[in-house]
Amino acid sequence: MERLHGGDVLMLLMRKDILNVDEARCCVAETDLAFESIQKSSYIHRDNKHGNLLLDRYGHSRLSYFVLCKPLDCGTLQEQEFSVGDNVIEILETEERSGASIRIQQ
Structure with missing residues (x-):
């Protein structure tokens, strides 16, 4: 690993x-x-913060701290994992029917 003097x-x-x-x-x-x-x-860097972006002596950034990286294997993803939006819509419709107030954050 190279030594980065820029902090x-x-x-x-x-x-x-x-x-x-x-x-x-x-x-x-x-x-x-x-x-x-x-x-x-095919990896996901799961510790994204400015403290993990190191600078070399010329000011160019390098990503560091790969401990929390996770390999992404798209072949093992199931179709149910992509249906999150449908579940949210069902929950909102249920709340609407029960008279609960729905707050949408922008």
């Missing part, structure tokens, strides 16, 4: 307080590419 994004935000537009775009783009490369390898 992490959390320390960067504490030092600078506010990033300019170009720095923010670069940070978001590199973070997006890091997560995309993990997902293309």
